[in-house]
């Protein structure tokens with residue numbers, strides 16, 4: 704992306720409840736193919752299989768005592784450096800990437816990314832679109848009656864969706880990171896509705912369109928502020 708195009712204001716999603724920026728076609732189709740080749744070119748042992756998705760962790764394992772920093776491979780570092788220039792990380796360069804792979808029909812439960820990261824997440828989507836859904840947190844008074852609240856809560860607390868098209872970049876900031884939960888519903892297709900807050904930034908789509916999901920790979924690029932040398936975290940006597 705050319706420097707002059709970097710001003711984020713025009714990518715601001717004004718219909719979201721707090722700061723989200725959505726940049727369609729952040730990377731070219733050639734870069735998308737290149738990144739997918741890199742993701743699938745790593746040794747099988749880099750993959751962790753979860754019940755509803757596979758992932759690769761790069762940069763180190765975030766830990767409350769600090770992350771033992773590992774260099775990002777160049778194919779990820781290039782994008783961490785580009786995203787740093789967008790200035791949402793306040794001068795820091797992202798040092799951690801989670802690669803998530805979802806088959807059509809897979810998703811991720813609503814969650815918050817938590818305090819180990821600088822409170823901004825930047826995500827490049829590869830291969831397929833998805834809908835990233837945002838939810839208000841559970842009210843405190845309900846939290847003590849979790850089992851009752853949980854049965855209806857996500858539907859009641861739904862706030863908006865952001866359509867993540869292949870090759871797009873989304874930046875989730877402020878309360879969208881710190882307060883609201885995000886998740887991806889396990890569905891094979893998504894319908895475009897008024898709930899999609901960034902629809903006006905998605906070319907060629909109209910209300911009511913049905914989009915079939917395919918396999919999606921996401922690069923979740925973040926900054927872990929607290930890093931340590933391996934010796935300090937684990938001690939010397941092991």
Ligand SMILES: O=C(O)CCC(=O)C(=O)O
Pocket residue numbers: 801803811816826835885921923
């Ligand atoms: O795949 C995505 O876009 C979301 C991933 C996510 O929320 C996470 O890894 O914490």
Ligand SMILES: [Fe+2]
Pocket residue numbers: 814815816885
């Ligand atoms: Fe997340």
